[in-house]
Amino acid sequence: xxxxxxxxxxxLHISIALLSVFGLPWFFKEPPIDDQPIVVDIVxxxxxxxxxxxxxxxxxxxxxxxxxxxxxxxxxxxxxTAAPPPPPKPEQVPLPPEPKPAxxxxxxxxxxxxxxxxxxxxxxxxxxxxxxxxxxxxxxxxxxxxxxxxxKDDLDKLLKTAEKVKATDQGNQPLPQSVRGSASNNPNExxxxxxxxxxxAQIYRxxxxxxxxxDAANLIVPIKVRLQPDGxxxxxxxAGDMIRYGTDSFYRAAADSARRAVLACSPLKxxxxxxxxxxxxxxxxxxKEMVGQ
Amino acid sequence: xxxxxxxxxxFAAACLLLLAGTARAELVIDIxxxxxxxxxxxxxxxxxxxPAQAQVARDIAKVVAADLERSGLFKPIDSRAFIxxxxxxxxxxxxxxxxxxxxxxxxQGQVEATxxxxxxxxxxxxxxxxxxxxxxxxxxxxxxxxRRISHLIADTIYKRMTGEDGYFDTQIVYIAxxxxxxxxxxxxxxxxxxxxNHRFLTDxxxxxxxxxxxxxxxxxxxxxxxxxxxxxxxxxxxxxxxELLGDFPGMTFAPRFSPDGNKVIFSMAVDGTSxxxxxxxxxxxxxxxxxxxxxxxxPSYSPDGxxxxxxxxxxxxxxxxxxxxxxxxxxxxxxxxxRYATPVWSPRGDLIAFTKMKGGEFYIGVMHVDGSGERxxxxxxxxxxxxxxxxxxxLSYWRETPSDERGRGNSSRLYTIDLxxxxxxxxxxxxDGSDPAWSPLIP
Numbered sequence: 001x002x003x004x005x006x007x008x009x010x011x012l013h014i015s016i017a018l019l020s021v022f023g024l025p026w027f028f029k030e031p032p033i034d035d036q037p038i039v040v041d042i043v044x045x046x047x048x049x050x051x052x053x054x055x056x057x058x059x060x061x062x063x064x065x066x067x068x069x070x071x072x073x074x075x076x077x078x079x080x081t082a083a084p085p086p087p088p089k090p091e092q093v094p095l096p097p098e099p100k101p102a103x104x105x106x107x108x109x110x111x112x113x114x115x116x117x118x119x120x121x122x123x124x125x126x127x128x129x130x131x132x133x134x135x136x137x138x139x140x141x142x143x144x145x146x147x148x149x150x151x152k153d154d155l156d157k158l159l160k161t162a163e164k165v166k167a168t169d170q171g172n173q174p175l176p177q178s179v180r181g182s183a184s185n186n187p188n189e190x191x192x193x194x195x196x197x198x199x200x201a202q203i204y205r206x207x208x209x210x211x212x213x214x215d216a217a218n219l220i221v222p223i224k225v226r227l228q229p230d231g232x233x234x235x236x237x238x239a240g241d242m243i244r245y246g247t248d249s250f251y252r253a254a255a256d257s258a259r260r261a262v263l264a265c266s267p268l269k270x271x272x273x274x275x276x277x278x279x280x281x282x283x284x285x286x287x288k289e290m291v292g293q
Numbered sequence: 294x295x296x297x298x299x300x301x302x303x304f305a306a307a308c309l310l311l312l313a314g315t316a317r318a319e320l321v322i323d324i325x326x327x328x329x330x331x332x333x334x335x336x337x338x339x340x341x342x343x344p345a346q347a348q349v350a351r352d353i354a355k356v357v358a359a360d361l362e363r364s365g366l367f368k369p370i371d372s373r374a375f376i377x378x379x380x381x382x383x384x385x386x387x388x389x390x391x392x393x394x395x396x397x398x399x400x401q402g403q404v405e406a407t408x409x410x411x412x413x414x415x416x417x418x419x420x421x422x423x424x425x426x427x428x429x430x431x432x433x434x435x436x437x438x439x440r441r442i443s444h445l446i447a448d449t450i451y452k453r454m455t456g457e458d459g460y461f462d463t464q465i466v467y468i469a470x471x472x473x474x475x476x477x478x479x480x481x482x483x484x485x486x487x488x489x490n491h492r493f494l495t496d497x498x499x500x501x502x503x504x505x506x507x508x509x510x511x512x513x514x515x516x517x518x519x520x521x522x523x524x525x526x527x528x529x530x531x532x533x534x535x536e537l538l539g540d541f542p543g544m545t546f547a548p549r550f551s552p553d554g555n556k557v558i559f560s561m562a563v564d565g566t567s568x569x570x571x572x573x574x575x576x577x578x579x580x581x582x583x584x585x586x587x588x589x590x591x592p593s594y595s596p597d598g599x600x601x602x603x604x605x606x607x608x609x610x611x612x613x614x615x616x617x618x619x620x621x622x623x624x625x626x627x628x629x630x631x632r633y634a635t636p637v638w639s640p641r642g643d644l645i646a647f648t649k650m651k652g653g654e655f656y657i658g659v660m661h662v663d664g665s666g667e668r669x670x671x672x673x674x675x676x677x678x679x680x681x682x683x684x685x686x687x688l689s690y691w692r693e694t695p696s697d698e699r700g701r702g703n704s705s706r707l708y709t710i711d712l713x714x715x716x717x718x719x720x721x722x723x724x725d726g727s728d729p730a731w732s733p734l735i736p
Contacts, residue, residue, distance in 0.1 A: 196322055207327030208397065210455050211366060211713065236423075250456035256420065256427070260397055261327065263422035282321045289325045 195270055195278055202268055207261035209287045210253045219251060221258045221285040229275045231267035239282060258285040331368035332454060334361060335396035335421075337379035338372075339414070342405030346412070349439050350404040353414060356443035357400065359487060360461040361450065364687070365716030370396055391421045398427070398454060402446070411435055414442050418450055428453045440489060441735070448734075460682035460734070461486060465689060466504045466513050467707060467729040469493065469722065474696075474703060481515060483530065486682075486731070488721035494528060503547035503728055508554045510732040514538070516547040525559075539577070546591055548572070552598045558582075560590040560603070569603055569620075582620035593637045594618070595662075602626075602636045602645055602662075613647060615662065626664030635678055638662075640733070641685030644712075648677045648690075657690050659712065670714045683733045686712050689720065691727040 224239040238245060238255045245252050262283065270278050336358040339350035361367035372379075376390035382401050391399050402416035415431035428449055432442045441462060448459025469482040481501050484491040494513075495501055504515040513528045525538040525547060538548075541561060548557035558571050567588040571580045583589045587607040594601055602615050613627040613636045627633045631651030638645055642662075649656040649669065655676045658669040675693035682689070689709045696703035705727045707720040720729075 196320070200322055200324060203322075203324050204326045205328075207324065208332060209327045209329050210332075211329045248456075249452060253454060253456035256423075256454075258324075260420065260422045261324075264397070278320055280319055282319060283324050284321060285324045285327075287325075287327070290327060290329065 195274055199268055199270055199278065199281070202265050203261055203283065206265035207285065208257060209290055210250075210257050219254045219287055221251070221255045223255075223258050223262055223283045223285065225262055225281045225283060227268060227270075227279055227281070229272055229279075231270055233262055233266035233268070236262035254285070254287060258283070261285075331362075331366055332397055333370055333395055334367050334398045334400065334450075334454075335370045335375065335391060335394070336361070336400045337375060337382065339402035339404050339416070340380060340383050342403065346404045346406060349412065349436070350402070353404065353439055353443045353446070354400070354402065356440060356487070357447045357450070360444060360447035363487065363718065364451065364461075365711050366451075366455060370394060386419055388419075388421055388424045391419075396421050398450075400446075400450060406436075407433065412439055412442070414439070414446070416446050418453060440485065444485070444487075457686055458684040458734075460684045460687060460731075462735050463683060464490075464510070464732045464735065465707070465720070465729050466494075466506065466732070467691075467722070467726045468501060468504065469724050469726050470705060471724040481513075481528070482722075482726070483513075484722070491723060494533070503730075505547055505549050505730050506732045507550045508552055508733060510735050513730075514547050514550070514557065516544060538572075543567075549593055551594050552596055558592045558594060558601060560592060562588075562590075569601070571618075582616070583623070584620075589614075591635050595638045596640050596642045600638075602638050604634050604636055604647075613645065613660075613664070626662070627660065627667070628664065629667060637679055637681060639681050639685040640683050644685070646679040646681060646688055648679065657688065657710070659688075668714070670710050670712075671708070671717060676708075678728055680729050680731045682709075682731050688712070689729045689731055691729060693727075 220240075222239045223236055225236045226234040228234055236259050238259060240255065241251075245255055336354050338354050341347040341350040358369040362369050374394050376393060377387045381387075383403070386399065386401065397420075399419040399421050400416060401419065402414060404412065404414050407413050411433055412435065413431065413433045416429065417426050418428040419425070420427050430446070430449055432445060434442055444462040447461040451457065451459040451461070463486045464483055465486055466481065466483045469480045470477050472478040478497040479501050480497040481494040481504055482491060483494055495517075500518045502516040504513050506513055507527075511530050513530065514525055515528065516523055516525055518524070519540075522540050522542055523544045524540045525544065527536045527538055529535075538557075541559070543562040544559060545562060545567070546560060548559035550557055555575065556571055556573055558569065560567050560569050566586050567590050568584060569582045569589050569592045571582055572578065573580075582592075582601070583603075583605075585605070585607055587605055588611075589603055589605040589607070592601050592603040599618055600615055601618055602613060604611055605614050606612070607614075608625055611632040611634055612625055613633045614623055614625050616623040626645075627647070629649070629651075631649050634648045634650070636645050636647045639659075644659045645662055646657065646659045649658050654672055655674065656669045657671040657676050657679050658667055660667040670688070671690065671692070673692050674695050676690055677693075679688045679690045681687075687709055689707060691705055691707050693705045694703065705725040707722055707726045707729050708717055709720055710717040720726075
């Protein structure tokens with residue numbers, strides 16, 4: 001009889017221990033981070049912003065061979081391919097023979113954007129590891145935040161390398177090394193972005209923020225922009241407090257930099273079919289995130 | 294009116310309202326990111342009205358571009374990339390040419406000689422993409438004053454583009470050192486902040502220490518030893534006349550001026566303790582501000598003159614304290630590991646710079662006036678003695694590198710660094726230097 005009670009007690013202890021070790025952290029798990037992707041490349045428009053799928057970490061690309069096509073070495077993400085991958089497009093340079101099973105598209109640095117990437121309505125393979133653990137993009141954001149006293153250009157480098165990468169086909173091709181996916185990818189829709197994100201991404205690239213401004217928390221500058229159907233900027237006018245513009249030299253510097261950014265970005269790429277939506281914009285420039293004190 | 298009628302009316306009204314609601318609202322997009330890069334600016338040669346001014350016109354543009362580049366916030370575009378030539382600017386700015394080389398701003402200037410032999414310089418600052426003039430000024434000076442005009446132009450451009458006051462029309466006074474370590478010759482020296490117009494103010498026969506500027510930037514105090522006794526001099530820069538403020542046995546640092554220029558504050562060591570004193574310059578009356586058995590030293594006024602920051606070891610080790618200008622309300626503001634010394638209040642009033650010693654390394658850092666937000670900007674074997682540029686944005690200090698195992702290579706040079714911690718640059722001096730002090734903007 002006593003032995004039974006020992007066994008029962010031991011089992012109860014072990015089960016409670018197991019429950020606390022594996023179950024308790026569940027209470028303290030943070031809610032999944034609402035993923036606001038940084039769009040670094042212009043991809044086709046869609047109803048919503050659907051970033052490319054997150055990949056497992058790839059090894060560093062090989063140094064580009066001079067005469068050969070600069071082909072970043074990619075580790076094939078272990079994805080079970082539901083549908084056969086699309087045949088390589090005719091204008092792509094033939095790849096050197098590879099032991100890998102699926103042919104990969106070239107990431108050509110030349111402006112071979114003649115062929116607009118067609119959104120492939122193929123179902124993408126299930127993205128593995130939609131882990132809520134550190135998203136590459138999130139960690140990049142965080143490190144940019146930490147660098148506020150020493151503004152570095154990590155984000156810029158990322159933007160630059162992404163620019164060189166041709167917008168590849170969406171679908172099940174693995175992405176070039178510099179394109180980081182995101183956990184909020186919806187595998188059933190093609191990669192896309194809204195017009196708003198498209199305009200935002202372009203302005204991000206053009207805006208040179210005056211550094212070290214005082215009261216950066218309070219420097220929101222509205223700029224009213226009028227655009228032609230082809231995206232050329234007709235006018236970009238400061239639409240904020242004119243008295244403040246005349247008296248606060250920091251506000252004026254920020255406002256001028258914002259206006260310059262819009263003018264330098266002309267012509268903006270935006271879908272002509274939705275011209276009525278974006279022909280008149282108000283852009284609210286807010287350097288708070290970038291300028292720390 | 295029947296209830297049905299009311300209902301239909303209401304329904305119709307609701308439909309109308311809904312339709313009105315679907316009218317397009319203007320699109321508002323938040324832009325929260327960008328990049329921070331030095332602003333590309335084009336500074337072509339200034340135009341000379343007469344050929345005799347051609348060299349000055351070129352030199353002025355060069356000094357302006359060098360000032361802007363040294364600040365780390367601007368990137369002057371190489372003149373070989375210019376599409377429109379400097380001389381054709383007089384007939385009109387061809388903005389597409391400058392847009393093409395990605396110049397966000399353009400400086401256009403003209404130099405001419407006035408009938409009485411002076412120099413007249415005018416310049417315009419153009420916003421290339423908006424195609425509007427942002428600033429324009431004209432200056433007249435003697436022909437030797439062209440450097441000051443260049444610095445004033447650079448200050449105007451800097452202020453217009455960044456919103457901050459400029460700091461280019463300033464001077465730096467420091468202790469120039471040469472000779473072997475065992476027999477160092479120390480001379481007082483002064484130069485423009487870009488290293489030009491350098492001259493020695495003393496001959497090195499006496500040991501000189503810790504020069505400071507007065508708020509008018511035309512006087513310097515410094516300490517010298519005369520027969521072993523520390524004495525304080527006031528040196529007039531324009532007339533090179535020197536006046537003795539007094540002998541102060543036990544003084545270790547030269548006094549600092551108050552912001553209104555009427556008082557000086559200093560510390561004196563007496564019988565093993567060191568306290569802070571204030572002296573009224575017109576009456577030469579001394580008033581003791583701290584009265585502790587500890588070592589209180591290195592005081593510095595706040596820019597409004599109401600508070601004083603100093604370092605003291607009354608808390609156990611050397612830390613930074615703030616008190617009212619009359620000596621009351623002493624409060625400790627630094628609590629970190631290590632020793633804190635030489636605190637200086639920023640001319641903007643928002644930060645205090647200091648030297649920190651920790652773990653065998655030296656650091657230059659800043660913190661808010663309540664002690665929070667401590668940030669270390671520079672470090673090294675020995676970095677010490679921060680001094681603020683008048684816009685509170687740039688610091689200067691000196692850095693000593695140790696000698697190697699053969700006893701050679703020891704050097705002591707002046708450096709400047711931006712408040713964000715980037716753009717650390719060595720200041721150009723003819724010989725080694727230490728103990729810099731940055732002047733206010735020259736009136």
